[in-house]
Amino acid sequence: MEKIKVGVIGTGFIGPTHIEAIRRLGFVEVVALAGSSQESAEKKAAELGIPKAYGDFRDMLKDSEIQVVHNCTPNNLHFEINREIILAGKHVLSEKPLAMDSKESAELLALAQEHGVVHGVNFNYRQFPSVQNLHAKIGHGDLGKVNLVHGSYLQDWLLYETDYNWRLAPEVGGKTRAVADIGSHWCDTVQYVTGKKIVEVFADLATVIPVRKKPMSNVATFGAQNTEEVIYEDVPIHTEDYASVLVRFEDGSKGVFTVSQVSAGRKNRLSFEISGSKSSAFWNQEEPEKLWIGHRDNPNEMLLADAALFSPEARSAIHHPGGHNEGWPDALKNMMLNYYTFIREGKDPAKDKTNFATFEDGHISMCITDAILESHQQQKWVKVQQEVQS
Ligand code: SOE
Numbered sequence: 001m002e003k004i005k006v007g008v009i010g011t012g013f014i015g016p017t018h019i020e021a022i023r024r025l026g027f028v029e030v031v032a033l034a035g036s037s038q039e040s041a042e043k044k045a046a047e048l049g050i051p052k053a054y055g056d057f058r059d060m061l062k063d064s065e066i067q068v069v070h071n072c073t074p075n076n077l078h079f080e081i082n083r084e085i086i087l088a089g090k091h092v093l094s095e096k097p098l099a100m101d102s103k104e105s106a107e108l109l110a111l112a113q114e115h116g117v118v119h120g121v122n123f124n125y126r127q128f129p130s131v132q133n134l135h136a137k138i139g140h141g142d143l144g145k146v147n148l149v150h151g152s153y154l155q156d157w158l159l160y161e162t163d164y165n166w167r168l169a170p171e172v173g174g175k176t177r178a179v180a181d182i183g184s185h186w187c188d189t190v191q192y193v194t195g196k197k198i199v200e201v202f203a204d205l206a207t208v209i210p211v212r213k214k215p216m217s218n219v220a221t222f223g224a225q226n227t228e229e230v231i232y233e234d235v236p237i238h239t240e241d242y243a244s245v246l247v248r249f250e251d252g253s254k255g256v257f258t259v260s261q262v263s264a265g266r267k268n269r270l271s272f273e274i275s276g277s278k279s280s281a282f283w284n285q286e287e288p289e290k291l292w293i294g295h296r297d298n299p300n301e302m303l304l305a306d307a308a309l310f311s312p313e314a315r316s317a318i319h320h321p322g323g324h325n326e327g328w329p330d331a332l333k334n335m336m337l338n339y340y341t342f343i344r345e346g347k348d349p350a351k352d353k354t355n356f357a358t359f360e361d362g363h364i365s366m367c368i369t370d371a372i373l374e375s376h377q378q379q380k381w382v383k384v385q386q387e388v389q390s
Pocket of ligand 1: 181
């Protein structure tokens, strides 16, 4: 059977991880890579063994062989490039955040629906086997009524004043940073797991490092550098390193989360605990095979990911026997598997259920992010408004 042909736009940290995940599927082929220049695209394409390189993504969109395009560019390019991908009639898988604000994301959602393309957003944390299993368990009522959801997403890659990245520049990363970059993942994951939407927020954001030293050469995400020989310029920072957000869900249940990119020792620690009327559950992305289940009248349990012990609906998310732990790359592969199986089976995004995040989830995320920023600025509760494309 003919493989699905794919082009990827973006040669930074995340693009190659998409390519690696796609290549594990067996029925999809990455045939093109687009970068910010012909030279950088050709260099990266050669490094990754990709046959075609484009210095301008617009030229790649004219390539009739390509059916799907991944947008792995910095945040400020998401709207324009996603729009062009859709107008070129190609299916689209975009990195989060979907756009720079909810007005842009509303427009992208409407355009994708109008053109009937399959649209996805890389909310990959919902794809971990134990997260899929918890989603199923909650759906079966194993925790009872979900009353509280609390947690955090902590990293330390921006701990030092010399840590710099395009996400720190509002004109590239957006008007919020930690919230849009990792708070979006926490909110999407807990909404997916509980099946409930966040409808109101109260937020407090802080910039812990108000002036950073920007190296006079680009540094990739999570890129460590030898600080001795680098020349720096002082740059005032106005986006948040930290946020704590109270949330209210659509059924009246409550929650709270903290995000930080300056928490030493926490590398990529998305975690949440759900307190239900019958039992509790806790999951931490840094130990993804473990799912803690808390009880009042029985010993607490630690469920290690194992298909034999999973809810039937979650077994397709786990591909190795118990103890053969699956982590971050495997969750990303699960998302690609769900997205490309949907395309291979010729399903209709207008009516068929997806097991991957779509532009609708991406838009909801932007609406939450906008509400969090407004709440911080106004220091009051703010309702999550879903911009309806006029
Ligand atoms: C940096 O915070 C980052 O790479 C995010 O941009 C990703 O979405 C997250 O998965 C890991 O951390």
